[in-house]
Amino acid sequence: MKNSPSIDEQIEIFRKMHVVRQLEEKLGALHKEGKTRGPIHRCDGQEAIGVAATAMLDDTDYVMSTHRGHAHYIGKGLDVYPVVAEIFGRTTGSCAGRAGHMLVADASKGMIGGNAIVGASIPAATGAALSNQVLGRDAVSMCIFGDGAAQTGICHEAMNMAALWKLPIVFVLEHNQFGLTVDTDMQSPIDDLSIRAAGYGMPSEIVDGNDPVAVYRAVGAMVERARRGEGPGMVEAKTYRLEGFSTSDMGGYQKDEDIAAWKARDPLKVAFDQLKAEIGEDKLKTIEAEAVAEVEAAFDKALSDPFPEFELFNASAAYSEVV
Amino acid sequence: MALMRYAEALNAALREEMTRDPSVFLFGEDIGRYGGVFKVTRGLQEEFGFNRVRDTPISEQAMTAMAVTAAMTGTRPVLEIMYADFMPLTLDALVNQASIYEYIWNGQVKMPFVLRTQGGGGAGAAAQHSKSLDSMVAHIPGIKVVAPSTPADAKGLLKSAIRDDQPVVFLEHKLLYNMRGEVPEGDDVLVPLGAASVTREGTDVSIFATSRMVHESLKAADALAERGISAEVVDLRSLKPLDLNAIKKSIAKTNNAVVVNEGWNFCGYAAEISATIMDFCFDDLDAPVARVTMPDMPIPYSEPLEMAVLPNAEKIVAASLQTLA
Ligand SMILES: Cc1ncc(C[n+]2csc(CCOP(=O)(O)OP(=O)(O)O)c2C)c(N)n1
Numbered sequence: 007m008k009n010s011p012s013i014d015e016q017i018e019i020f021r022k023m024h025v026v027r028q029l030e031e032k033l034g035a036l037h038k039e040g041k042t043r044g045p046i047h048r049c050d051g052q053e054a055i056g057v058a059a060t061a062m063l064d065d066t067d068y069v070m071s072t073h074r075g076h077a078h079y080i081g082k083g084l085d086v087y088p089v090v091a092e093i094f095g096r097t098t099g100s101c102a103g104r105a106g107h108m109l110v111a112d113a114s115k116g117m118i119g120g121n122a123i124v125g126a127s128i129p130a131a132t133g134a135a136l137s138n139q140v141l142g143r144d145a146v147s148m149c150i151f152g153d154g155a156a157q158t159g160i161c162h163e164a165m166n167m168a169a170l171w172k173l174p175i176v177f178v179l180e181h182n183q184f185g186l187t188v189d190t191d192m193q194s195p196i197d198d199l200s201i202r203a204a205g206y207g208m209p210s211e212i213v214d215g216n217d218p219v220a221v222y223r224a225v226g227a228m229v230e231r232a233r234r235g236e237g238p239g240m241v242e243a244k245t246y247r248l249e250g251f252s253t254s255d256m257g258g259y260q261k262d263e264d265i266a267a268w269k270a271r272d273p274l275k276v277a278f279d280q281l282k283a284e285i286g287e288d289k290l291k292t293i294e295a296e297a298v299a300e301v302e303a304a305f306d307k308a309l310s311d312p313f314p315e316f317e318l319f320n321a322s323a324a325y326s327e328v329v
Numbered sequence: 330m331a332l333m334r335y336a337e338a339l340n341a342a343l344r345e346e347m348t349r350d351p352s353v354f355l356f357g358e359d360i361g362r363y364g365g366v367f368k369v370t371r372g373l374q375e376e377f378g379f380n381r382v383r384d385t386p387i388s389e390q391a392m393t394a395m396a397v398t399a400a401m402t403g404t405r406p407v408l409e410i411m412y413a414d415f416m417p418l419t420l421d422a423l424v425n426q427a428s429i430y431e432y433i434w435n436g437q438v439k440m441p442f443v444l445r446t447q448g449g450g451g452a453g454a455a456a457q458h459s460k461s462l463d464s465m466v467a468h469i470p471g472i473k474v475v476a477p478s479t480p481a482d483a484k485g486l487l488k489s490a491i492r493d494d495q496p497v498v499f500l501e502h503k504l505l506y507n508m509r510g511e512v513p514e515g516d517d518v519l520v521p522l523g524a525a526s527v528t529r530e531g532t533d534v535s536i537f538a539t540s541r542m543v544h545e546s547l548k549a550a551d552a553l554a555e556r557g558i559s560a561e562v563v564d565l566r567s568l569k570p571l572d573l574n575a576i577k578k579s580i581a582k583t584n585n586a587v588v589v590n591e592g593w594n595f596c597g598y599a600a601e602i603s604a605t606i607m608d609f610c611f612d613d614l615d616a617p618v619a620r621v622t623m624p625d626m627p628i629p630y631s632e633p634l635e636m637a638v639l640p641n642a643e644k645i646v647a648a649s650l651q652t653l654a
Contacts, residue, residue: 068398101435101437111434111437114437118430118437119430129392129395129422133397136395137402137404137406141351141403160390160394163390164394167388167392170386319470321432322470322471324470326570326572327574
């Protein structure tokens with residue numbers, strides 16, 4: 007089928023999805039032991055979107071992410087070790103411990119970056135697309151945003167300009183059914199948020215967000231279009247957030263039957279089933295075990311890395327001479 | 330030297346920097362075909378095309394956020410926000426985006442963009458089109474703020490702002506656009522950010538002023554001279570980073586300070602300058618620092634009411650005399 011991932015790409019997506027899941031589970035376990043700092047927003051159950059949507063991008067393509075960006079970081083090619091080190095505030099973190107888990111960036115990979123002001127990633131990615139157009143580069147930019155972010159005013163402003171100027175950008179709406187705790191029907195009068203794309207004259211597609219191949223195909227088609235200069239597109243990937251809003255979520259609003267139903271369609275299982283006929287279950291289990299080991303090693307290493315030393319940031323000083 | 334209006338000097342700076350560096354581009358409301366409501370961008374779309382001089386929809390929040398990421402991905406955007414009164418719409422992009430990334434991403438990105446806007450009262454534009462919100466932006470670490478008071482500074486500072494690798498909010502004044510002045514010629518004549526300028530030397534009192542208030546302060550200095558008082562007028566022009574040495578030097582000479590700014594008094598830019606003087610020049614002061622500012626109220630429309638709230642030469646004279654009393 008057109009725009010399908012190659013088997014190698016599919017294997018890499020499968021591997022990265024396991025890296026992300028293992029990262030999330032380790033963070034959950036360490037949080038329970040009181041060993042994490044600040045809220046952490048896990049994306050268990052949403053790995054297929056972040057990983058598959060970014061799989062066809064180059065390092066020169068930009069991705070703007072959210073407060074729930076672990077799958078986007080790994081998808082865009084960051085190693086798990088500097089990500090873990092960043093989450094634990096170490097000098098070896100992607101941002102030397104200055105950013106934390108919500109704001110990770112690696113400019114050399116085009117990940118710029120996590121953004122914890124809900125909605126802010128939408129104009130952010132649009133601005134990078136504008137820069138690509140002004141300079142005549144053929145790079146695209148991708149905005150990954152949530153169903154909560156889709157309700158912001160700035161979303162409208164940015165999408166209108168993106169479509170008006172045919173900017174090279176793809177909007178990937180990660181519809182995980184919740185804002186912070188509110189269900190989608192407490193935030194919006196419509197179920198399928200991507201019908202709004204029509205209001206901007208922008209094509210859109212709805213996909214099963216737990217199916218990495220479906221995500222790859224839909225997003226890949228929009229990326230191609232954007233790269234050809236035909237303007238932006240939107241993909242709405244339906245999924246479900248299996249864990250709480252963050253590690254500080256006290257729960258009580260997610261229904262057991264919903265969680266069970268979505269767990270039965272866990273994206274890791276979907277990805278496994280899609281590949282088993284091609285490469286065999288044993289091979290997949292080995293890849294899985296390697297991913298787990300990689301994450302374990304990243305945690306071991308990061309947790310024994312040093313903390314940064316504090317230094318004032320003189321570049322933002324109020325006086326033009328050092329006082 | 331060439332005699333130019335303030336608006337023409339800004340236009341020349343934009344044209345020269347766009348010619349010099351293809352990564353400089355402009356966007357904003359009505360700036361292209363029409364040339365901007367204050368005509369600062371006149372002729373630039375014709376010369377450089379739509380790709381580099383874009384008329385935008387009315388979307389200040391997204392435009393500013395887009396300038397931030399456009400800047401960190403290889404361009405040097407110059408964004409026009411039509412009135413400083415609309416700056417509150419730009420704040421998330423400044424406070425939570427532009428100002429943080431160089432630091433929190435450990436130097437991975439630069440942020441070379443300029444946000445041009447114009448503020449100030451005196452034109453009968455009423456409560457939503459007359460404000461000076463200097464302190465609101467100067468408050469944010471990582472954002473530079475510049476306010477030229479002459480055509481020469483308008484050109485030289487704008488060129489420096491465009492070449493700077495950090496975000497610069499560039500505050501113009503609606504009543505200065507038609508002001509004429511001598512502007513040095515040459516593509517590389519810059520006025521550096523971070524340097525104040527002593528507009529008039531004096532020995533008895535230092536008047537630290539910004540934007541159009543520099544001209545009111547010069548009038549005040551004339552009036553004070555008639556009474557035998559020698560006032561020094563210092564145009565702060567780079568509101569941040571602030572030229573602390575210039576302030577120290579002037580107060581060491583005069584031992585008296587008056588601060589003049591068109592913004593509101595409470596938590597205003599003049600309050601910050603007063604506190605700075607207290608922090609660094611206390612021992613040199615003969616009297617408390619005086620402030621001449623906008624009273625803490627909305628800017629009224631009717632002419633006598635508007636004139637009553639605006640700082641002016643008369644109020645500056647009165648404040649100076651009180652300081653020296
Ligand atoms: C502007 C803003 N408002 C509110 C918040 C608090 N907040 C953080 S995440 C969130 C919900 C976001 O929902 P969505 O965009 O669907 O992302 P999800 O958490 O589901 O991944 C809220 C309300 C915020 N960080 N920023």
